[in-house]
Amino acid sequence: MSQIIAIANQKGGTGKSTTAVHLAYYLAIKKGYSTLLVDADSQTSSSQWINNLEKPIAFKVIHEKDELFKEMPKLAKQYDYLIVDGPAGRLDDETKAILAWANLVLVPIQPKVLDLSSTLKAVLLINQAQEIREGLPKGALFLNRAKQGTRLKDEATRFLRTVPGVISLKTIIHDREVIADVPGQNITVWTMTGRPAAEARREYTQLFNEILDLLKI
Ligand SMILES: Nc1ncnc2c1ncn2[C@@H]1O[C@H](COP(=O)(O)OP(=O)(O)O)[C@@H](O)[C@H]1O
Numbered sequence: 386m387s388q389i390i391a392i393a394n395q396k397g398g399t400g401k402s403t404t405a406v407h408l409a410y411y412l413a414i415k416k417g418y419s420t421l422l423v424d425a426d427s428q429t430s431s432s433q434w435i436n437n438l439e440k441p442i443a444f445k446v447i448h449e450k451d452e453l454f455k456e457m458p459k460l461a462k463q464y465d466y467l468i469v470d471g472p473a474g475r476l477d478d479e480t481k482a483i484l485a486w487a488n489l490v491l492v493p494i495q496p497k498v499l500d501l502s503s504t505l506k507a508v509l510l511i512n513q514a515q516e517i518r519e520g521l522p523k524g525a526l527f528l529n530r531a532k533q534g535t536r537l538k539d540e541a542t543r544f545l546r547t548v549p550g551v552i553s554l555k556t557i558i559h560d561r562e563v564i565a566d567v568p569g570q571n572i573t574v575w576t577m578t579g580r581p582a583a584e585a586r587r588e589y590t591q592l593f594n595e596i597l598d599l600l601k602i
């Protein structure tokens with residue numbers, strides 16, 4: 386059965402595109418699933434990155450809300466997984482079209498005060514969709530770009546646990562230079578050598594397995 390996983394957060398720069406590309410790579414290349422990345426962000430950063438990878442992964446750019454609404458279920462029938470890189474900014478209608486079809490919404494959050502309040506905006510849209518769709522999509526929040534041993538990271542972890550109607554994931558993706566560097570080299574952390582890349586791979590693998598487990602429930 387095909388699954389639609391959306392990466393959403395109206396706040397820009399939280400790591401949606403980075404997470405979307407790594408998740409699409411993990412599912413397509415490491416796990417061998419037929420996977421399509423849908424780039425719904427007008428900056429098209431994830432589709433350009435995917436397009437430049439050594440190993441081909443299918444992608445489609447769709448920005449317009451009605452087209453997203455119409456195409457997502459059709460595309461889902463053709464793939465095991467659809468990974469939707471959501472838009473940033475005031476694009477609630479596009480986000481709502483995505484939430485109308487997604488099985489799971491993954492929300493990357495940076496442990497910063499402003500980012501935590503914008504989290505609640507994303508969660509509100511998820512909760513509204515859940516009311517209409519009898520509990521779907523599942524919402525899963527995780528900390529991205531967390532700094533080891535900081536008070537903010539601990540405070541943010543506690544805060545995420547208090548957000549209603551969504552799951553706070555155990556895995557934390559830390560702020561890692563290697564993750565910031567890979568798009569410029571048209572690769573993912575899976576094709577990078579060295580210990581920092583191995584640590585980033587370990588975190589991403591744990592995060593993705595955590596969400597794949599949620600989809601089985
Ligand atoms: N875990 C991380 N560690 C270091 N840099 C990161 C991490 N996640 C994302 N970044 C960097 O943060 C910036 C914003 O990430 P991006 O994925 O483009 O966010 P969004 O798509 O939500 O706007 C990019 O420069 C990206 O390389």
Ligand SMILES: [Mg+2]
Nearest residue numbers: 401402426430
């Ligand atoms: Mg982006």
